[in-house]
Amino acid sequence: MPSTSLIPGRSAIDPSGMPWRWAARSRCSSDKLSTGDTSMDMKRRDFLGSAGIGAAGMMALAATKAEAxxxxxxxxxxxxxxxxxxxxxxxxxxxxxxxxxxxxxxxxxxxxxxxxxxxxxxxxxxxxxxxxxxxxxxxxxxxxxxxxxxxxxxxxxxxxxxxxxxxxxxxxxxxxxxxxxxxxxxxxxxxxxxxxxxxxxxxxxxxxxxxxxxxxxxxxxxxxxxxxxxxxxxxxxxxxxxxxxxxxxxxxxxxxxxxxxxxxxxxxxxxxxxxxxxxxxxxxxxxxxxxxxxxxxxxxxxxxxxxxxxxxxxxxxxxxxxxxxxxxxxxxxxxxxxxxxxxxxxxxxxxxxxxxxxxxxxxxxxxxxxxxxxxxxxxxxxxxxxxxxxxxxxxxxxxxxxxxxxxxxxxxxxxxxxxxxxxxxxxxxxxxxxxxxxxxxxxxxxxxxxxxxxxxxxxxxxxxxxxxxxxxxxxxxxxxxxxxxxxxxxxxxxxxxxxxxxxxxxxxxxxxxxxxxxxxxxxxxxxxxxxxxxxxxxxxxxxxxxxxxxxxxxxxxxxxxxxxxxxxxxxxxxxxxxxxxxxxxxxxxxxxxxxxxxxxxxxxxxxxxxxxxxxxxxxxxxxxxxxxxxGGSVPPAKAPKLPSKRRDILVASVDGTTVQNRIILGRQWDAKTNAPAGKENFTAENAMAPQVLRVPAGTTVTFLNPADSTSAHGAVAFFDPVFDTGILMPGQSSSHRLDSSGEYFFNDPLYPQNTGKIIVT
CATH class of the missing domain: 2.140.10.10 (Quinoprotein alcohol dehydrogenase-like superfamily)
Structure with missing residues (x-):
């Protein structure tokens, strides 16, 4: 297990009382993927899916009583x-x-x-x-x-x-x-x-x-x-x-x-x-x-x-x-x-x-x-x-x-x-x-x-x-x-x-x-x-x-x-x-x-x-x-649409039928041509093409690392472990059927800032 870096002179408990176990877990998962290990063991599943940030997690926070x-x-x-x-x-x-x-x-x-x-x-x-x-x-x-x-x-x-x-x-x-x-x-x-x-x-x-x-x-x-x-x-x-x-x-x-x-x-x-x-x-x-x-x-x-x-x-x-x-x-x-x-x-x-x-x-x-x-x-x-x-x-x-x-x-x-x-x-x-x-x-x-x-x-x-x-x-x-x-x-x-x-x-x-x-x-x-x-x-x-x-x-x-x-x-x-x-x-x-x-x-x-x-x-x-x-009598305004409680990807979604229900990894989407850009990108947040894909429930979505790529790529859903392509070498692809409606964020395990979203209707 990789070592955990702590601030010198401090205990292994942070000021809020939470153990600093996160450092080892995060590095362990990331280091493991960077070596090309594509195993789907339960520990990795737990890492990606446990304690999910969904409605239940948010409600648990909201329900916490004041410490007063x-x-x-x-x-x-x-x-x-x-x-x-x-x-x-x-x-x-x-x-x-x-x-x-x-x-x-x-x-x-x-x-x-x-x-x-x-x-x-x-x-x-x-x-x-x-x-x-x-x-x-x-x-x-x-x-x-x-x-x-x-x-x-x-x-x-x-x-x-x-x-x-x-x-x-x-x-x-x-x-x-x-x-x-x-x-x-x-x-x-x-x-x-x-x-x-x-x-x-x-x-x-x-x-x-x-x-x-x-x-x-x-x-x-x-x-x-x-x-x-x-x-x-x-x-x-x-x-x-x-x-x-x-x-x-x-x-x-x-x-x-x-x-x-x-x-x-x-x-x-x-x-x-x-x-x-x-x-x-x-x-x-x-x-x-x-x-x-x-x-x-x-x-x-x-x-x-x-x-x-x-x-x-x-x-x-x-x-x-x-x-x-x-x-x-x-x-x-x-x-x-x-x-x-x-x-x-x-x-x-x-x-x-x-x-x-x-x-x-x-x-x-x-x-x-x-x-x-x-x-x-x-x-x-x-x-x-x-x-x-x-x-x-x-x-x-x-x-x-x-x-x-x-x-x-x-x-x-x-x-x-x-x-x-x-x-x-x-x-x-x-x-x-x-x-x-x-x-x-x-x-x-x-x-x-x-x-x-x-x-x-x-x-x-x-x-x-x-x-x-x-x-x-x-x-x-x-x-x-x-x-x-x-x-x-x-x-x-x-x-x-x-x-x-x-x-x-x-x-x-x-x-x-x-x-x-x-x-x-x-x-x-x-x-x-x-x-x-x-x-x-x-x-x-x-x-x-x-x-x-x-x-x-x-x-x-x-x-x-x-x-x-x-x-x-x-x-x-x-x-x-x-x-x-x-x-x-x-x-x-x-x-x-x-x-x-x-x-x-x-x-x-x-x-x-x-x-x-x-x-x-x-x-x-x-x-x-x-x-x-x-005693004021002016009624409240109509409630606006709530902002997303996660940092959302707000670009327009692309209908899956127009791209053969396929997402190209490591490429940005060219909105002018409605096609992936030709150049591989390792650092852009939008290096998924398209970045937002919309498909009906029951659709099989394919993730492709193009043959002309110079690096491996992948796509892993978080914090809902619905799909995990493993590490895809240039020319490899992985397909996954999405049966449940919802919004699924995913990123590249090797270049994690490359992030996309699939909307399943």
Missing amino acids: AAAQVGKGQPQPSTLGIAGKDYPKVGGNLANHNHSVLSRINRDNVGRLGGAWHVSLEGGDTTKNQQSSVVAVDGVLYVQTTQQNVFAVDGKTGAVLWKTKVGKRTTNMRGVAVAGDKVFTTSGDNFVYALDRKTGKTLWKTPLLTPEEEGANLVAARPGDDLFKGLPNATLAGAIVHWDGLIYVGMEGSTNGVRGRAYALDAATGKVVWTFWTVPGPGEFGHESWEEGDAWKTGGAVPWIHPSIDPELGLVYWTLGNPYSRTDGSARPGDNLFANCIIALDAKTGKRRWHFQSVHHDIWDYDNVMAPPLVDIEVGGKLRKAVIYGSKVGHYFVLDRVTGEPIHAVEERPVPQEPRQKTAPTQPFPKDGGVLVHQAPDYATSTRPVPFYQAGGIFTPFWDRPTSIFPGAAGGMDWAYPSFNPDTGWITVGYAMISSSYTNVRGGGVNTSRPYGEAFSGGIVTFDPRTNQVVWRKESEWALAHGNNIVTTAGGLMMQGHPDGLLHIMDARDGRTLWTFQTGAGVHTSPITYEVDGEQYVAVLAGGQYYPYADSPKGDHLWAFKL
Whole structure:
């Protein structure tokens, strides 16, 4: 039996308590096939079919009771008034400057939430279902302000739903995550990379400032697109994250780490739009941290972008930004070193942009573990002392509790040795919370949806890779990703959504990097509550849905907790244990923050429902702005088609009769000629021709490895062991009769990213 690689210095039990037996099993099966062994023994059948990720497996997860059954309800700590509160108004994305995502309103509470109903509904874009929506709503003086991906900013009467004004701010669509409102202005970004100040009463443009320009780079960059009103600068970067306003300045972030853009964070004068300071998140020559890019010019395209909004402590005068992964995100061979300030939380002087401190959660990241989030600032009592803390962590499943004055850990963090891949220039150690601080499983588990797709090399966090397809858990869209957590000052707890998703990597895709989530893998997730005072999980509620992609949580003084789901349901739960008290169908996936506000003494709840591409490519999209109140009578929307709970193959299916019920292995499908491409392909995910075949029950399907192939291939169904061709040498074929209706994913045991699907009707 092949040896099992464990992280040095760690026991053979992962933090969730699951044995690390998966490593040996996965490698054993894959290594066995790579030698050409075609035996069909029961162990291999068990590997492919046991603990299947079907309806029964998902229901078992969904039925798991919250770990809160016997949990003691916490008692909170008063928070500084300087951080602000969300009450009658919900004045910014995140609720207040500390990103507590909490409201002090309590008219709607555990006792009466069952009477909640629709107050009004408006389709902001006329019913358009072609775009996802990520903008969270802001409410000030009874008016809601919200953006759409279509580049419109709206002001909507919070009591009636009447649109007061609508302003178009760009032509290049991009994700919009929220405006800032201050005084007589509404601040927004656009996909064309302008920052706008709009008149709060009319929506008229007061000023606009271009950012991400060639002049900032000091480089001769061509225009991204022509036209006087369009952005003429970096073609692979966009402004991103909600805007934050404080004390006459607005704070703006950007995205583009995956495209080789050097990150930067901005502060602009709210009155004029003038750039007050720019902080380059990858330090240049002579700047602190530049030595962490040990050689070459990789720092010039180093990424580390701040793509989610920051937090601000007015008393300390600090702004806290979390920064993205380095570039190239999964190839570390050309950028040795820790690569600051990628994968860091960084505290900057809010007025000057000067660095005060930083903490790096992943050194020399090669997994897209950027841990970008909206970090809550909380005052907590630890060891009998009141501490000013900031909570940081995301995709890897860790939460670090740091002193927000100094950046030092409040709960101990240790550097642990991790597996190495010299070609990747991997860091020898990575930071781990020493006691607690782990919120999600950090390794695959054959009994749950985290079961890896067969024939990939599989591993937990910080598993390195090179030329062999490697499935890593949690993946780049896993852990808590970019779900906004809620800090409930009444309990002292932090609650956040999480996702159970892997990613697969290899560095040999046409000379580039192959980064994806394997076709056919299952998704799930849940909600977890964490006590930052003890560094321990309080309770957990598992879900059939991944809940880490804009499925933001807001708590209230009414003892409630609100969160939207990918199936379009808005959930209101008991904040003590996550028990669902009320749901409402919004008509599209909810991947934005619900909010609550008050108009004329009436408390409302509002949310924008519009879908989100990750991880559900078939997420139901829309433009639904909803408000709810006690006694509301507007009925729910029609339930949309549910997104697939596995990463589905969404290309059009090919009727089996048109291809003699045959699938050609190692070839891509040419949709123009309706025939397999001539060239053999070992790395493409769609190297099955056709990739999706549709046949009636009782059909015999033939799998062929063409005679001109240079390698063996095969096709094995997972996680339903319906067929297994064994290893087919060039010119060999294998036929299998499919009698039961269903959808069957299969992949090549030698080149596991080559994946297809057969639909049996």
